[in-house]
Amino acid sequence: MKIIIDNKIMMDHDLDMVHEEADGEYKEKGEFSYLIYTNSEKERVVLKFNEEELMVTRFSKPQSIMKFENGNFAAAQIPSPLGLQRLVTKTTQFELNQSAQELILHYQLLPHPEAEEALADYQMRLRWEAK
Secondary structure, eight states: OEEEEEEEEEETTEEEEEEEEEEEEEEEETTEEEEEEEOTTSOEEEEEEOSSEEEEEEOOSSOEEEEEEBTSEEEEEEEETTEEEEEEEEEEEEEEETTTTEEEEEEEEESSTTOSSOSEEEEEEEEEEOO
């Protein structure tokens, strides 16, 4: 399975485009689908998703976990040089198209739910294709 992630990131008026491709595997268990791969930093990444939510677990040290729920705030814990940061995601668009093997996700990363300004805005497109 080929996993393709395109991410458009806007932070402090700077635009960054990230493209990542990796070999991985696709599994279904219960009501969730899973994409499992190793990223460019040699960390195992598990994407667990269904029609309503996505959870991204990166097996770094310490572990990075981000959750996304359409139209809602969700928890994120991300390692940084200052230690483990506990942040919040606010998902504004979540479109899963299983037949097209694609997930579109737009979200903001916030320091807390009441924050007036996002740390960054993301527009991500996740695809998976048989090789």
